[in-house]
Amino acid sequence: MNLKPPSSSPLTSNSNIPFPATHSSLNLHWVSSPHYPSSISSPTRPFRLLATANPHTNPTSDLSLAATAAAAALPNEDQKLLTLLRQRKTEEAWIAYTQFTHLPNPTCLSRLLSQLSYQNSHSGLTRAQSIITRLRNERQLRHLDANSLGLLAVAAAKAGQTRYAASIVKSMLRSGFLPHVKAWSAVVSRLAATGDDGPADALKLFHSVTRRVRRFSEPELVAESRPDTAAFNAALNACANLGDTKRFLKLFDEMPEYGAEPDVLTYNVMIKLCARVGRKDLLVFVLERILDKGIALCMTTLNSLVAAYVGFGDLETAEQMVQAMREGRRDLCKILRDSNSNIQSRV
Template sequence: MTIAFDRALLERRTEDAVFAVDGLRRKGSFPSRDSLSTLISQLAYKQTPLSLSQADRLIQDLVASRREDLLDQNSLSLLALAYAGVGMANFSRSTLRLMFQTGLYPSVRVWTAVMVEEPDPVARIIKLMDFAMMPKGNEELLVSMRPDVTSFNSALRICATLADTQNAEEIFHSMSLFGVLPNSDSFELLIKVYGKARRFDLFRKVPQRMEAACVRPSASTLKALVDAYVESGNIEEAEKVLQKTVQGKSSLWNLVKLEGDVYNSLLKAYALEARLSDAANLLSSVPLEDAGTGLDQARVVASMIASGMLKEICSILQYMLQHRMEVSFSAYKSLMHGFCANNQLDKAASFIILMKRAGIKPDCSIYGPLIQGLVRCRDRLLAYHTFLEMVEARIVPDEATYVSLLKALTVEERASKMVRVLEAVMEFPSVKISLFSWNLVIEYCSKKKLIGDAQRMLARMAPAGVQPDSYSYWYVVKGLITRSRLTDVLGLWPQIQFASRRDRPNRIILHKQLVETLMYAFVKGANFAQALELLEYAKEEDIPLDREAFKDLFLKYHSHRFTSKHKSPLRVYGRQQQLLEMEEFKKWLSLGAVKTPARYAKYVIHLCFFNLLFAWLLISLLDFEQDSEIWTIQTR
């Protein structure tokens, strides 16, 4: 049974291992301490109701048999965390209590995590601290499990959630009993406790307590203080603290590096009370651009939007626009991104109109989010017309904007509009159109049989500073073949040859699809000289070609080519070179050594049949003429 248990444990077959332990238990024995530790850890790791109940039953059996010596700290710590993770607070507490009673003290990380998951942890943490002060067991373990500032802050965070000022004060004062010094997070949480409890008389004293404790506040501490003032209705006090910090007139807060979210609650309060002038003045006091402090108007706007205050910041900026108050352009960009991220595209379009009325010219950073938002909402035609409005206003588009629009128009299969977008971008020499965009337009023009537009786009690539690649030519060649314009393919071949020459520094490598498509056009159009040149290129680049497919194509279109016997010397001379080229190509096809394909077998049979019938008729006619002559002689 022990061997079966060890094998199941090694192969992580936990259910079989539990069954093996049950068998050992019935015989009055248990596995080794290490094996039991591994089993309990595996059951805790699975974190299912069945596995946790099996672990609890196993521990209960060990306690009932007075075999607590087989338990260890690691497995019980994992089990306590697993209980807390699924909300089984009673089991988690009992496991910790067992660890205290057996001298297997959990580390502060374990019981702090358990405490946070409990439904009523505020009273429990004080009880656990009392356990931690019990002078028994290994002193090193006792030190490792005593609470630190993180565990105290976890308890204070719960007090802040519950607005429990009494327990918060008890926890804060008990820190000195363990020799733990509060940090800025501790005071921040204390401010939140008092703020939620509306204890204005208490949280206004926190800065003095911080100064007495020589704790340097952080930006989040300042935000907590401002939020507490706002929540208690003391907006003026909040603004005074903020202005003193900005102006460096506060001995405590002058070293705090402000962040954009410090202004959130105050600006929201002004907006909700319709005090837009106060909100606008406060936002105007923020630097237009970052001067190395990490704070500017754009960060404040972005922070408010991230906090769900899009409506409030929009009303503030509209007020500032209407009253010609100075606002950074980056703040408007942040607002447009907020509108588009929240799919409020009509408000974004309206705000652009307000900007124009105020004499502020939008750029692509304003139009771009709107166009991309329209594309995301599948309003592709409106995105197209908005783009045209932007370029007509001589606003330079960026790559992200026009590429997203081109991709959207491929869904609508609007190839002509894609051409119009690309031509509009080409009006700005400073914008270099990517190869991807060229190929996207050429591909869909060829697909929609707008082959003239595809050829024109291909011809404009080189003057625009973009070299066509193998796919550029492939899309055009496919479009020409679908329109049966094999002569145009022949005219495009010298350009492709020149672009793929080995002596060119930026030569292109023709991929297999292009080579096969060109070969199809050349064979079908009886351009065997070009087909031989293409064969030579394919051989040099080691590109395999389907010989049988081109053999069938040749037999389909050219099996009787040059077979008629013309007696005109001029015509024979004109066809002689083509005949030589065709014969050379037929050698590559190996037509002389290959049997007639099955698809042509019936035609061969029919031809043989008609030849035999014709021979029989001819012999019969000759016999009839001979018999007639004999009969005439006999008659005479």
């Protein structure tokens, strides 16, 4: 199997990040360009392969038997570096890398970047970013695979370097890579929670990925990149932070298309949106929907409801809810409906 990366660079050199987000393993899934029916527009840049990084598996495991055969033909220094990486001696591998007089082969570079990112430490992330800087300066970024880049994006997002993480994912998309959903959704989640343009940028990134996913007529080819419930929750949270009810409902209605089932966090975000846009009357319907779906209530849901009523200035209802929770009563819906009835009677 020919594991040749795309010729274009996966990262651009005009990053606006002043300094060097859920995780990790290497799961490569290479596919040929799918057939596009007439009803689906062809992408401007063909996706020649699908390479995904799964942040929940260990990047130190071997990729395939082919990797073992290929390693036998590596230069002596590269072979030693690869051996250290396979033995999970990342610190020793890093020291060996810094002593190289030449650039290691793509296998070693990608694996070293993956293992440094997987450490989830400041030093590991800084070292991983130094590899990116070196490759950018030498115009050799094309040697990195999607796994290593996806893991770097996750590590940067978890470290709070959200813009850097977003730039990695965007560059991957421009280069024809589709990151694993756990990688790109981690960045969307971090963007949604940041101030300024963060929520808007989160939605742009979400739609950039899903737009490319839709171009494939065979969903199984992009199964690991398709948005899941967590990815939708991140985008819905961005909508809630923006107070954008129209886009929220549109995304919520798209969840079945991807087999993503709303969970308790989805409805917690819905409560947040109702509070933000002043729809106190809808809170009871959200609670009833949760109960109808058989979703177990969590303290975050109950606290969100109480906080919403406090925000609306309805301290009486908030106190009644707290008292009901202390007593273990199950009449929360009645309390909220009575609150709505009292409001309507005053109108």
